[in-house]
Amino acid sequence: MSSKQFTPTVTIRDVAEDAGVSVMTVSNVLRGRGRVGEETRLRVLEAVERQGYRPNLTARALVERKAPTLALMLSCITNPFYPEFTLAANLAALKHERHLLVCNTDHEPDRGTSFLQQVAGSLSDGVLVANYGELPVEELKALQKRGVPVVISVWELPDEPPGIPCVTFDSKGAARLAVEHLIDLGHRRIGAIIGSPKNGIHRARFAGYQEVIREARIRRLAADERFTEDSFDDGYQAATDLLTSRPDLTAIFVSNDLPALGVLNAASDLGYSVPGDLSVVSITDIVPARQSRPGLTTVAIPTTELAEKGIGLLVDLMNGRASQTAVIRTSAPRLIVRGSTAAPSDV
Template identity: 80%
Template sequence: MSSKLFNPAATIKDVAAQAGVSVMTVSNVLRGRGRVSEETRRRVLETAERQGYRPNLTARALVERKAPTLALMLSCITNPFYPEFALAANLQALKHERHLLVCNTDHEPDRGTGFLEQVAGSLSDGVLVANNADLPIDELRALQERGIPVVISVWERPDEPPGIPCVTFDSEGAGRLAAQHLVEYGHRRIGAIVGSPKHGIHGGRYAGFREVVRAAKIRQSTADERFTEDSFEHGYEAAKDLLSARPDLTAIFVSNDLPALGVLNAASDLGFSVPGGLSVVSITDIIPARQSRPGLTTVAIPTAEMAEKGVNLLVELMAGRATEATVVHTSAPKLVVRGSTARLR
């Protein structure tokens, strides 16, 4: 059913009449259900193709009392992480015969609340939240109590479940890997730029970094740290401020790739050679991290896996095979060494 253009006037009754079968038979063929002979199946598919028929998803939803879509709540679609996540989630949703309805909050909590009120339970059967940075947990729990399936993916505190089914990764482990890399390369004057408040969404990454720094007996003060927002621009400004105040730093840990790319630009504008004069390490491994020059050394988190498992968990929850306490863990983060770090000489 790919060569013929879609004909909105074609109906399932037209297909049934032309193929000489019942409407139920056409429905079974198109959905791969029921017992239908191969000859009948071929005739129905050829007729549907010839007429340009496509199933009416809204009508199907009314009959089956379920929406054909799953809602995906994103914080900012311009952040390269989220399109990568959404692509993997969409491919997984299609495997469950669902379509993905993407809702971009643009870091506006009220907008996120509005999406939840309008979409959940009407246009979609369930809600997958890519992270909860802009959506209060209490609001998500309230939605859950109304009977709307909700799953949080990219949950960064595996030891503190949110009371909502979630997919999590070892954020502290990611921070430890990044810090260990710098320590093993001989760095002792290390700055930190975190794309959230200290106890915010990136708090686990920062805590893992700090654990390694303390264990290595590296002295670090608030003068060596900047807490900002998770964007290229804020990473750039934070790095300019930090490096102007602490030009003796030989390395910077950044909690996420997007602000880290801003750090690379700021270092260049201030005359710091990367990695000769300054090493930069980050977390996530978005596509631009592989394309920057120098390439960004980062700790890769399982983005696609979190998206796929998030969709699967939501479908399981909708089917009653998961509970509010369900926590799904993903693969361990992995260090990816590129050109932005070097051993201290």
């Protein structure tokens, strides 16, 4: 019976002895601090490579009273938007020599509360909340009062800041762009599928839709609107119900790409040609929107910018360089026309 050989952990002291320098010198080289000559620096780096030394981040956090991680809280990792956001946030965090500790709440407020209580301020120095979802803002404010830096990114109400630092985009403007595009094409029988309750997280997008319909003097009917969950399956079901009861619609505005992709499938299953019989427009521009057939016409929100500015604001907050109520706005959403929209056939 063979036994697995135990390999002792290489310490910073081992590196120092190998390079013939002090532990402090090795520490300064690895952190880029202090005055260390070039010859000594190279000798230390060669010893690090030879020894296979890797810093103990937990020990460093205890000594420096600074965690090596930032916490990122998401509401649903299966929504393609959040992996895209997380990738951009992780790259931004690495530029600040931090790693991301990710929590997927799966739309469960209690799970988010538990994550905040156990991780914030201990395993991480700050928390970035990517779209606060079902978690009460008051809970985030309470965390802030405990001294834990908190930033909300993907805040959808620029004119209604949450009272804690946030990065926001013009979601109502995004909806206006989408619906104006349909009207410019000549559509007048337009339905709407909103991926949240009427007063939920997509309420500004719904408000933008309402404004444009009213300005175009188009009669708005409750029968032309559906409020559902922000998922592919829910978009499919909502579209099936809407098109079955309102088969004369020539276009549908959907508040988010994921349910919009469900709408495309539902339309196909019901025998609609997109965009010949029905145009579909949405908001976000996730990767699958570019891959669908037809490609989904959508209003792109600045996902990468939201992530990068969210991390940047969090780091500034941690270093005392940002206000406790800072509001950062991103660049404007952009309409991206693909194959899912065209002029109605009766125009």
